[in-house]
Amino acid sequence: MRQLVVLSGKGGTGKTSITASFATLSKDALVVADCDVDAPDLHFLLAPEIQEEHPFVASGLPEIDGRKCIACGRCIQFCRFDAIYFDYQIDDIACEGCGLCAHVCPEAAITMRPKVSGHWYESMTAYGPMVHARLDFGEGNSGKLVTQVKEQGRKIAEASNRHLLLIDGPAGTGCPVIAALSGATEALLVAEPSISGLHDLKKIVAVCRHFDVPVGICINRHDIDSTYTECIQSMADMESIPVVGHVPYDENVTWAQLEGQTIVNYDEGPAATAIRTLWAALSNGELEAT
Amino acid sequence: MSVIACASGKGGTGKTTVATNLARLLSANAEVHLLDCDVEGPNDHLFFDFDPTEQEPVEVPLPKVDLERCDGCGVCSDACTFNAISVLGEKVLVFPELCHSCGVCAYVCPRDAVSEEPRTIGVLTHASEGTMIFTGGELFPGEPLAPPIIQAVKKTISPGNITLIDAAPGTSCPTVEAIHGADFCVLVTEPTAFGLGDLQMAVGMGRRLGVPLGIVINRCNLGDDRVEAYCHEEALPILARFPLDLDLARCYARGALVVDHSEDWRDRFRQLGNAIKHGLKGGG
Incomplete structure (x- = not known):
């Protein structure tokens, strides 16, 4: 099965x-997974109807039994995340759930209790199945939730004979990005022509290379700055990366979003046309072949 | 003096844009320390002429197993909640990218066979320009864990300065690490569906951390009033409304600071600075 992940640094x-435009254009031929779990937005454009909701439990949170605790301070002393206060209250944001406190407690007063830190959903959209999630405010373990969403997407695709899992990835290069990238057969990198855009593009290219995933670049709003569009093009040439799409700046992308629509459903303007062309190339497996 | 974070869902x-221009403007009258805590995509340095710069590695402890002492009992791998160490017959595999450096494996080993050695996962950059000091963190590509780098950047905060923190986008560990303990957090958003959805998550995160919040609505003329209405409902102070502006976009694209080029933008950032000062005093 193809696993196409859309990333950007x-x-x-x-x-x-x-x-979202790709999902709309695919005509029910794929499963889409929103793996940007701490800032999920795909649902605003695809209007999924939630069919199943699941709690996400990734780690445990220590619970200190006040009757057994002798206030010896060992847990506070050993914790490397400063997650236990001097009054033996747990800082549930700082805690990583490693369980060292429970091991060091001489009175066995600490038990690790499972903690729900978000939810994930199996849904249906007008364009096919969608898996998405929402991490609770300020929670960690986003990488594990990404893996969960992606795995479920893959299972649904397999069971329903769809041959493509399309993944909306998170920003950055850290653990949720690596989780979204693992197992991907190809990555589309959406770049913006600016000094920061170029800098971050180089980083995400390095990450994809590190994990051996073939990449293609789409320069979005390419007409905003021709100098940096050329810089991205020459960087791509040097790295032998195909630039598979040039999407022009189009204010209607924002107006479409405000109406909860993808640009390809909203109009047939410059951005919609460019995205259609890009999807035609990608759905033929252009990246995989490179 | 005060630590101000810039974040966004x-x-x-x-x-x-907000962090770098504000740093430039405030450094005209005070010592400013700018911290780039967006360590997965650090870009602040692109907007200044820092020279010379100095770099230092950021290290985290990684378990090292002495196979002479190890008898393959597997207690370490049972105790590790991150699946970062596993015992296969006489071999012990450590997966550095999964390890959170918590130290459980070394503690629980009954034969004292697990020690820890430092592993480099990124770098800190120190630089300065006039009255501005800069510290930036960078996570190496392929490395998953940003929080140790962010902690290292934040250890350089010294009292007496105005500290500005540029945080990573999102509402998960790296963002939390960056704004935790700040005196004020500016949330930059845009008046769109995505802008509002992610702002709601960022506000939830900020409130959970107990950090006072203020909102900057960027590209305020490209969208509708949904963010304004939300801020009103939630009693969140709107510190500034910045229009979509070609001068700003051009400066940003080329790595220039708009406050160096435009009197209008200097005024806007001056007003933002004042609104933040007001917010710091608890007025917001």
Whole structure:
């Protein structure tokens, strides 16, 4: 099965608008997974109807039994995340759930209790199945939740004979990005022509290379700055990366979003046309072949 | 003196623009320390002429197993909640990318066979320009864990300065790590569906951390009033409304600071600075 992940390094380059357009154009031939679990936006454009909701439990949170605790301070002393206060209250944001406190407690007063830190959903959209999630405010373990969403997407695709899992990835290069990238057969990198855009694009290219995933680049709003569009093009040439799409700046992408629509459903303007062309190339497996 | 963080749920809303221009403007009258805590995509340094710069590695402890002492009992791998160490017959495999450096494996080993050695996962950059000091963190590509780098950047905060923190987008560990303990947090958003959805998550995170919040609505003329209405409902102070502006976009694209080029923008950032000062005093 093809697993196409849309990434960017830098946030706000247009990953979600482009991914949602692909899902719309695919005519029910794929499963889409929103793996940007701490800032999920795909649902605003694809209007999923939630069919199943599941709690996400990734780690445990220590619970200290006040009757057994002798206030010896060992747990506070050993914790490397400063997650236990001097009054033996747990800082549930700082705690990583490693359980060292429970091991060091001489009175066995600490038990690790499972903690729900978000939810994930199996849904249906007008264009096919969608898996998405929402991490609770300020929670960790986003990488594990990404893996969960992606795995479920893959299972649904397999069971329903769809041959493509389309993944809307998170910004950055850290653990949720690596989780979204693992197992991917190809990555589309959406870049913005600016000094920051170029800098972050180089980083995400390095990450994809590190995990051996073939990449293609789409330059979004390419007409905003021709100098940096050329810089991205020459960087791509040097790295032998195909530039598979040039999407022009189009204010209607924003107006479509405000109405909860993808640009390809909203109009047939310059951005919609460019995204259609890009999808025609990608759905033929252009990246995989490179 | 005070630590001010710039964050946003959604990426690309203008955090870096706000943090860098504010740093430049405030450094005219005070010592400013700018911290780039967006360590997965650090860009602040692109907007200044720092020279010379100095780099230092950021290290985290990683378990090392002495196979002479290890008898393959597997207690370490049972105790590790991150699946970062596993015992296969006489071999012990450590997966550095999964390890959170919590130290459980070394503690529980009954034969004292697990020690820890430092592993480099990124770098800190120190630089300065006039009255501005800069510290930036960078996570190496392929490395998953940003929080240790962010902690290292934040350890350089010294009292007496105005500290500005540029945080990573999102509402998960790296963002939390960056704004935790700040005196004030500016959330930069845009008046769109994505902007509002991600702002709601960022506000939830900020409130959970107990950090006072203020909102900057960027590209305020490209969208509708849903963010304004939300801020009103939630009693969140709107510190500034920045229009979509070609001068700003051009400066940003080329790595220039708009406050160096435009009197209008200097005024806007001056007003933002004042609104933050007001917010710091608990007025917001």
